[in-house]
Amino acid sequence: MGNTILAVPDSRKMRSHVVIVGAGFGGLWAAKTLANAPVEVVLIDRQNYHLFQPLLYQVATAGLSPADIAAPIRGIVGMCRNVTVMLGSVESVDVLAHRVLIKGGRSVPYDYLILATGARHAYFGHDDWEPFAPGLKRIEDATEIRRRILLAFEEAENETDPDERRRLMNMAIVGGGPTGVELAGAIAELARRALAKDFRNIDPRAARIVLIEAGPSLLATMPADLSADAQHRLEKLGVEVRLNAPVTAVDAAGVTIGTARIETRTVLWAAGVAASPAGQWIGAECDRVGRIKVNADLSVPGHPEIFAIGDTALAIDTRGKPLPGVAPVAKQQGLYVGKLIKARVRGGKVVPFRYRDYGNLATIGRKAAVIDFGWIHLRGSLAWVIWSVAHIFFLIGFRNRLTVALDWLWAYFTFQRGARLITGSRL
Numbered sequence: 001m002g003n004t005i006l007a008v009p010d011s012r013k014m015r016s017h018v019v020i021v022g023a024g025f026g027g028l029w030a031a032k033t034l035a036n037a038p039v040e041v042v043l044i045d046r047q048n049y050h051l052f053q054p055l056l057y058q059v060a061t062a063g064l065s066p067a068d069i070a071a072p073i074r075g076i077v078g079m080c081r082n083v084t085v086m087l088g089s090v091e092s093v094d095v096l097a098h099r100v101l102i103k104g105g106r107s108v109p110y111d112y113l114i115l116a117t118g119a120r121h122a123y124f125g126h127d128d129w130e131p132f133a134p135g136l137k138r139i140e141d142a143t144e145i146r147r148r149i150l151l152a153f154e155e156a157e158n159e160t161d162p163d164e165r166r167r168l169m170n171m172a173i174v175g176g177g178p179t180g181v182e183l184a185g186a187i188a189e190l191a192r193r194a195l196a197k198d199f200r201n202i203d204p205r206a207a208r209i210v211l212i213e214a215g216p217s218l219l220a221t222m223p224a225d226l227s228a229d230a231q232h233r234l235e236k237l238g239v240e241v242r243l244n245a246p247v248t249a250v251d252a253a254g255v256t257i258g259t260a261r262i263e264t265r266t267v268l269w270a271a272g273v274a275a276s277p278a279g280q281w282i283g284a285e286c287d288r289v290g291r292i293k294v295n296a297d298l299s300v301p302g303h304p305e306i307f308a309i310g311d312t313a314l315a316i317d318t319r320g321k322p323l324p325g326v327a328p329v330a331k332q333q334g335l336y337v338g339k340l341i342k343a344r345v346r347g348g349k350v351v352p353f354r355y356r357d358y359g360n361l362a363t364i365g366r367k368a369a370v371i372d373f374g375w376i377h378l379r380g381s382l383a384w385v386i387w388s389v390a391h392i393f394f395l396i397g398f399r400n401r402l403t404v405a406l407d408w409l410w411a412y413f414t415f416q417r418g419a420r421l422i423t424g425s426r427l
C-alpha cells in the first residue's frame with residue numbers, strides 16, 4: 001500500500017491537530033482533557049482497548065478474566081466529539097514534515113504530538129531468556145502465564161517420574177518489585193487454597209514458589225519496615241524469598257543464581273522494563289532504558305510541539321529524582337499536557353509539571369497489603385481494603401468495577417478462582 005496521508009475535513013482545517021500515540025493511562029487522560037477543546041484529536045493505539053495493567057497479575061493467576069480489566073477505547077472516548085480513534089501501530093515519526101507514520105503506509109499530520117507509548121519488559125541483554133520466562137505487560141502475557149501455571153499442575157498430576165513432578169511443581173518468579181510480590185502471593189494462594197482439593201495424584205499445597213530478587217530487599221522503593229513486612233507475609237504464605245540473588249541463566253529446565261540452581265518448568269519474569277522505541281522515532285536523547293528526556297513542561301528538547309509522557313518519558317521531580325513508572329504519574333502528565341495544549345491554542349501559559357504523590361501501594365495476597373502514604377505506613381488487612389477499594393475505583397467503566405467487585409467478593413468468601421482456563425497452544 002502507498003503512503004496515504006489522511007485528509008482533514010475542510011470545516012476543521014483551521015483547528016490545531018493533536019495526535020496522541022498510545023491510549024494507556026497517559027494518552028487516555030490527555031485525550032479526555034482535550035475533549036471539546038478547539039482542537040481535533042486523533043488517538044492512535046495498536047490495540048482497540050485500554051488496559052488496566054495493575055490488575056494483570058490477577059488475570060495471570062486466574063482471579064479475573066481479561067475483559068474485567070480492559071475497556072474498548074472507542075467506548076471510553078465515544079462522547080468526545082473532537083476525538084477520533086485510530087487502530088494502528090506507529091512505526092516512526094517524520095519530525096520535519098510533522099507526520100506520524102503508521103504500519104501499512106498510512107500517515108497522520110500533527111501540529112502537536114503526544115507520545116504515550118509506555119514500556120515493555122526487558123531482560124538486561126538476555127533476550128534469549130524470554131521464551132522460558134515470560135514477562136507481564138499485555139493481556140496475551142497474562143493468559144500465557146496463566147496457561148503455564150495451570151498446565152504445570154495438570155502435567156504434574158499425570159507425571160510418574162518424581163524428579164519431573166518436582167520440577168513441575170516448582171515455580172520461580174524473578175524480580176521482587178510490586179509485580180513479583182503480587183504474582184508470588186497470588187500463586188501461593190492459588191496453590192494452597194483454590195487448587196488444594198482439585199487433584200488426586202498431587203497435593204498442590206506442596207508446590208514450591210520461589211521469589212528471586214537481585215537486591216537486598218523486596219519492594220525496593222518502599223520504606224524498609226514495609227518491605228520487611230511484605231517479605232514476612234509472603235513467607236507466611238509459604239513463598240521462599242531469595243534476596244541478593246542475581247539470576248545468571250534461565251533455560252527450559254530452570255533458573256541459575258550463581259552456583260545455585262532451581263529446577264523448574266515455570267519461570268516468570270518481573271525484573272526489568274525498557275521504554276517503548278518512541279525516542280528513536282524522533283531522534284531524542286534517551287536514558288539507559290530508552291526513556292525520552294523531557295523538559296519541565298514535558299516537551300521534548302528542540303521540539304516544543306512534541307510531548308512525551310508516562311512510562312516512555314524521563315521526567316525529573318523537584319528533588320532532581322526521576323519520576324517512577326506508575327499509573328498516577330502517566331495520568332497526571334496526560335492531564336497536564338492536555339491543559340498545556342489548550343492553553344497554547346488559546347494564547348495562555350501554564351506552570352511546569354509537578355507530580356503529586358498520593359502514596360505507594362502493593363498487595364501480598366488475600367487480606368494483606370502495604371501502603372506508604374509518606375506520613376503514615378499501613379499494612380495488613382486495613383491496607384488491603386484500601387488497596388481493593390482504590391483499584392476498583394480507578395478501573396475504567398462501571399461494568400468493570402461491578403464485575404471485579406463481585407469476583408473479589410466471591411473469591412473472598414469461597415477461596416475460589418473462577419478464571420482457571422487453560423487457553424492457547426501447548427509449549
Ligand SMILES: Cc1cc2nc3c(=O)[nH]c(=O)nc-3n(C[C@H](O)[C@H](O)[C@H](O)COP(=O)(O)OP(=O)(O)OC[C@H]3O[C@@H](n4cnc5c(N)ncnc54)[C@H](O)[C@@H]3O)c2cc1C
Binds near residue numbers: 026309
Ligand atoms: C504488571 C504490571 C503491574 C503494574 N502495577 C501497577 C500498580 O499497581 N500501580 C501503578 O501505579 N502502576 C502499576 N503499573 C505501571 C503502570 O501500569 C504504568 O506506569 C502505566 O500503565 C503507564 O502508562 P502509559 O500511558 O505511559 O503507558 P501504558 O499504559 O503502557 O500505555 C501505552 C499504550 O501505548 C500503546 N502503544 C505502544 N506502542 C505503540 C505503537 N507503536 N503504536 C500504537 N500504540 C502503541 C499500547 O498499546 C498501550 O495502549 C504496573 C505495570 C505492569 C506491567
